[in-house]
Amino acid sequence: MMDLTNPGPGTGSLPPRAHVEDGLPTLSLNGDWRFHYSDSLAQAPEGIESEGFNDVVWDCLPVPSNWNFHGHGAPVYTNVQFPFPLDPPFVPDANPVGDYRLAFEVGAEFLAGALLRFDGIDNAGTVWLNGALLGTTRGSKLPAEFDVSGLLRLGTNVLVVRVAQFSAASYLEDQDAWWLPGIFRDVTLLAHPAGAVRDVFVHAGYTAAGTGTLRVELDPPMPGAKVEIPALGFKAPLNGAALQGTALDVGVVKPWSAESPSLYELRISTPAQTLRLNVGFRTITVQDAQIKLNGVPLLFRGVNRHEHNPDLGRTVPAEQVLRELKLMKQHNINAIRTAHYAPHPFLLQAADELGFYIIDECDYETHGFEDGQWAGNPSAEPQYRAALLDRMQRLVERDKNHPCVIMWSLGNESGKGENLAAMAEWTKARDPERLVHYEGDWACPYVDVYSRMYLKPADVELIGRQEESPLPDAIQDTHRRNLPFILCEYVHSMGNGPGGLQEYQDLFDKYPRLQGGFVWEWIEHGIRQHTPDGEAYFAYGGDFGEKVHDGNFVIDGMISADLDPRPGLLDYKKVVEPLALSVSHDWRTLTVRNKYDFLDTSHLAFIWRVESASGRITHGTLLVPVTAAGEQTGVVLPLEVHAELAAQRVLTISAVLATDQPWAPAGHEIAWTQQGSPQAPRPALLAHGAPDIARQGHVLSFGPATFSLMTGELSSFKGIALNGPRLTLWRSPTDNDNGKDHAQPGSPRPATTWEDAGLPLLEGRLQSMAHDAGELHVRVRYGVPVARHHVDVDYLWRTDGTAMELSANLTPSTGWGRTWPRVGFDFQLPGEFSQASWTGFGPGQKYPDTGMAAQLGWFSASLEELEVPYVRPQENGARAGVSQLQLATERGGGQSLTFQGTDFSFTLRPWSQEVLSAARHTPDLVADGISYLTLDAAVHGIGTASCGPGVLPPYQLAPAPLSFKVLLS
Ligand code: GAL
Numbered sequence: 001m002m003d004l005t006n007p008g009p010g011t012g013s014l015p016p017r018a019h020v021e022d023g024l025p026t027l028s029l030n031g032d033w034r035f036h037y038s039d040s041l042a043q044a045p046e047g048i049e050s051e052g053f054n055d056v057v058w059d060c061l062p063v064p065s066n067w068n069f070h071g072h073g074a075p076v077y078t079n080v081q082f083p084f085p086l087d088p089p090f091v092p093d094a095n096p097v098g099d100y101r102l103a104f105e106v107g108a109e110f111l112a113g114a115l116l117r118f119d120g121i122d123n124a125g126t127v128w129l130n131g132a133l134l135g136t137t138r139g140s141k142l143p144a145e146f147d148v149s150g151l152l153r154l155g156t157n158v159l160v161v162r163v164a165q166f167s168a169a170s171y172l173e174d175q176d177a178w179w180l181p182g183i184f185r186d187v188t189l190l191a192h193p194a195g196a197v198r199d200v201f202v203h204a205g206y207t208a209a210g211t212g213t214l215r216v217e218l219d220p221p222m223p224g225a226k227v228e229i230p231a232l233g234f235k236a237p238l239n240g241a242a243l244q245g246t247a248l249d250v251g252v253v254k255p256w257s258a259e260s261p262s263l264y265e266l267r268i269s270t271p272a273q274t275l276r277l278n279v280g281f282r283t284i285t286v287q288d289a290q291i292k293l294n295g296v297p298l299l300f301r302g303v304n305r306h307e308h309n310p311d312l313g314r315t316v317p318a319e320q321v322l323r324e325l326k327l328m329k330q331h332n333i334n335a336i337r338t339a340h341y342a343p344h345p346f347l348l349q350a351a352d353e354l355g356f357y358i359i360d361e362c363d364y365e366t367h368g369f370e371d372g373q374w375a376g377n378p379s380a381e382p383q384y385r386a387a388l389l390d391r392m393q394r395l396v397e398r399d400k401n402h403p404c405v406i407m408w409s410l411g412n413e414s415g416k417g418e419n420l421a422a423m424a425e426w427t428k429a430r431d432p433e434r435l436v437h438y439e440g441d442w443a444c445p446y447v448d449v450y451s452r453m454y455l456k457p458a459d460v461e462l463i464g465r466q467e468e469s470p471l472p473d474a475i476q477d478t479h480r481r482n483l484p485f486i487l488c489e490y491v492h493s494m495g496n497g498p499g500g501l502q503e504y505q506d507l508f509d510k511y512p513r514l515q516g517g518f519v520w521e522w523i524e525h526g527i528r529q530h531t532p533d534g535e536a537y538f539a540y541g542g543d544f545g546e547k548v549h550d551g552n553f554v555i556d557g558m559i560s561a562d563l564d565p566r567p568g569l570l571d572y573k574k575v576v577e578p579l580a581l582s583v584s585h586d587w588r589t590l591t592v593r594n595k596y597d598f599l600d601t602s603h604l605a606f607i608w609r610v611e612s613a614s615g616r617i618t619h620g621t622l623l624v625p626v627t628a629a630g631e632q633t634g635v636v637l638p639l640e641v642h643a644e645l646a647a648q649r650v651l652t653i654s655a656v657l658a659t660d661q662p663w664a665p666a667g668h669e670i671a672w673t674q675q676g677s678p679q680a681p682r683p684a685l686l687a688h689g690a691p692d693i694a695r696q697g698h699v700l701s702f703g704p705a706t707f708s709l710m711t712g713e714l715s716s717f718k719g720i721a722l723n724g725p726r727l728t729l730w731r732s733p734t735d736n737d738n739g740k741d742h743a744q745p746g747s748p749r750p751a752t753t754w755e756d757a758g759l760p761l762l763e764g765r766l767q768s769m770a771h772d773a774g775e776l777h778v779r780v781r782y783g784v785p786v787a788r789h790h791v792d793v794d795y796l797w798r799t800d801g802t803a804m805e806l807s808a809n810l811t812p813s814t815g816w817g818r819t820w821p822r823v824g825f826d827f828q829l830p831g832e833f834s835q836a837s838w839t840g841f842g843p844g845q846k847y848p849d850t851g852m853a854a855q856l857g858w859f860s861a862s863l864e865e866l867e868v869p870y871v872r873p874q875e876n877g878a879r880a881g882v883s884q885l886q887l888a889t890e891r892g893g894g895q896s897l898t899f900q901g902t903d904f905s906f907t908l909r910p911w912s913q914e915v916l917s918a919a920r921h922t923p924d925l926v927a928d929g930i931s932y933l934t935l936d937a938a939v940h941g942i943g944t945a946s947c948g949p950g951v952l953p954p955y956q957l958a959p960a961p962l963s964f965k966v967l968l969s
Contacts, residue, residue, distance in 0.1 A: 002041060002126055004167035005089045007383045009390035010125075012135015013144040014115065016397035017199035017219075019345045023273040024196060025109040029116075029159065029187040034101040035061035037072035041164065044097045049128040051158045055101045063187055064120070066180040066313035067098050073165075075313070075527060077541035079176040079550040080413075082368040088376055089168030096165040098182060103158050104189075112193035113149040116159070119345065120185030122314070124167035128160040138169040138387065141185075141341035141363040142394040149192070159187075172378055172387065174368045175340045175412065177306055177554065178525060180313045185344060195272050197222065202266060202401050203433060204256075204279040205247065206294045212253035212281035215246065216268065225270045229279070232264060255294050256280025256403045258334045259599045261355035263403070278352055280403025284434060286448050289466070289513045291435065291484045293357075293406065296597050296629075299508060300357060300516030301576035302335035303328065303558065304489060307343060310528040310538060310561035318346050323563055324523070325354050329663035331565070331573035332670065337488055337518045340365050340412035342395050351404040354663055358404045359437055359488070359518075362395045362423070364388065364411025379440075380417030392423040396430055407449065409488075410438040421446045439488050443471055444480045453489035453520075454948040456743035457503040460487065464511025487517030492947035493568045494556035495735030495870050499849035499942030500952050501575045509595075519572060520947065524557035526871050537921045538871045552735070552872040556946065560871070567844050567868060570853035574672075579604070579655050581673035587642040587651055590635040590673075594627045601627045604670060605658040608637075610644040610651050613678070613839065613858050618644055622653070650676040650856050678839045678856050679883040682900050682967060683803075690774045691799045700769070702776050703799035712766040712778035712795065714827075717804065717968060720897060724827030725808065727782045727793055728934060730759035731821040731875040732917040739945030750940075750950065753817045758784025760917070767792075774798065789815030803969040808937075809961070816959040819951075821875075823962055824936040831929040832889040833897065834863045836908050840882035846905075847878055848955040849941035854880070860891065863910050863931065873919035878939060880905040887933065900967040905936040937964035 038044040122140035165181035199219040225238040254262035341363035378384035424446035435448035471477040491498035526538025541549035558569035580593040609619035691703035733751035776797040783790040842859030868876040888896040910927035941955025
């Protein structure tokens, strides 16, 4: 009774139309439904569609939901590969089925005609009302509406839906995400009496003269209909000719942009109803190889957003959507690609209001066909044409009235083919006022934008210069060379990273053709689970017994699944800040470059503060002349600012919101800059005399310290058990260390080369230990099992009786690989040393190509606060540019140890690197009573090779001789 092999669209539903508030009664059918889960169609109950079917023994399931989150079946995560044999249009017999039944009451207001709308059923639904078949749904993240007039009756009605997890349509929905079945978006009954407006398409443009234009297509055209925009005092009859065909001038308006999202309520009244829509006046064009909004070129500071909630799956509550969008605004993000499907309609409503540029993407991806050179790819197979056009039409028709939508995207990673061209052609004909986007066909024959993903900066630069390598077809090449360029995906935010953000932004700032990019991706898709003793953690691919899966590749967001910003988001905020501030070295002038596309600086206040080791010493506000978008202003800083210029002082100037915005309160920081240095001069050792030296057993006492005569390492200092230093060249691999550098095809994964070089197994052999003229010389050779390569380290210790100075000189042999992840010195201390205070960059982590959000100053944090709880544990938490580190047993007191140097990094954690590396989930990290400290003399960058280019050359750490100095007190 279910034909799951038909590659066509769903059946029985009405032509698609816009989601609008149409003034007619609606009834939400969300709530608890009766539900029955079967592992396969063969096991599913029969006769469920009949009204009399007895469902009392069935479970209850909330609608909307994904049934996997309510105790039925299990989620499956795959990226490119299909979780079933690639045998289109067939799917396996073991295909989970969810049966839903709802008895609901209906009043008279629906009896004159009604529609039943499903906003999303994943994957294939069959729908019956009161025993009659309404039809089938395909296109999981798109709506389907059925006409139920005549079937609906006063009183109780019975709605039945059978949902199969997989169907021929699954071949069209191979997005990199969890496969999550169910009626996962709203179900609504809508009154739709005869004479009601079926659909409306509002075209609101903006002219160079500062006026708005309006054209309204009403379907069907209605004699007597009127349109008005009360805030503009605009009223006009809407009878066929007047507005349907020609745009009318509505007078001077405030244009809509993401920076200034002015909306006007528009009302359309007919004798039967009043429709209400928010319109934004804006015009999108492509001119001079640039996307322009209202004549102004845009710069996208974008993210790709999937829909995900850690406890609910793809059913995302509206409050979460709002929180996400506000977080984006707070982090200077202005654009969203709805990867890779139509989002819940609420997102677009909120994006209109808060201000985002949306690339609205069709629910379409066939990436798994790439295996086998795209043979049978639906993009090129005629039997899929109708389904693909249907998907595109339902996307465009649903969302066409949202000013935030500026581009339609045909889908993601679906190869090439005539069906894509047909989707684009239909879209252009239906909505010539927006742009068409698709990344997968690099010849760009039917799109308005040249879009690529994960290109390395050097290739992006060539495109910026319009010097990319030519296409074989000269006409196509000319077409493409004159298209604007975006990176619809770049910098893969998986685990610790992404590194190298700044390099891209510098190019976007330099070349007008480069109009920014969309980070992959916004949110991690972790699923919240609990250990037997109740500790929460996020699960990923493979944690649900999936036969095939792609592990933690689904954990690659700038925020955790429960919306906690990762360090990468803070860096992104800094890198894309819409204002470039800089202060001269003498603290006398501030330069403000306004990088907004539209806004001047009048919504901002400028504040300054000067800090020293003892805390904030002075602060104030600055008067900055209002600076127009694209302009630059120089400001002479008041005397009270530069009077503070001194060693060990840091000046910070911030631009903050002057007044509350819908997405952040007054005082929220938008951009900042710093000058000065917190670094204290390293105190010279006091007179180094002849320290007390004594041997006892295997221990050598040397001034305030004891050393092991077996290893040459410290065993105590000032009576505190302090072990180390021990050379380490390894870090617990980040997801990017485990990645394949896209920019160097065929190059091995860095973590593999480091493991092959034996770095995790580095061990020392004391070669010599001698004291002479009050100095202790320790020479250790570090090597790895099997291999001959090694590193010799000469440690030279001096003391004045209280403090100790360590100089380490490191000489590597030949035979190491191209890079090392770090050159660090490990120490172990009692776990009570759990508080760190440091001078350098903070408060967050920083690696050579990340940490743009870190500021110079004086910081403190506990062991716990130093960690970034990445879902798959990995290297994290390094604080950089440090000149002084104090470790203490209590915040602001207790016993303490101080390390002073010039520019080192440190990590401090309550577990070893081995434990960190072996851990698969956060509960695997268990403190063992030791504080593990690593002082790094040098660190390798992070890059973004989990998907994209690896660490760029300036941030690579090559094996080489090096010296490191630190003073312990
Ligand atoms: C892209 C793809 C995304 C995601 C990303 C890696 O190729 O479009 O959906 O898979 O790679 O996380």
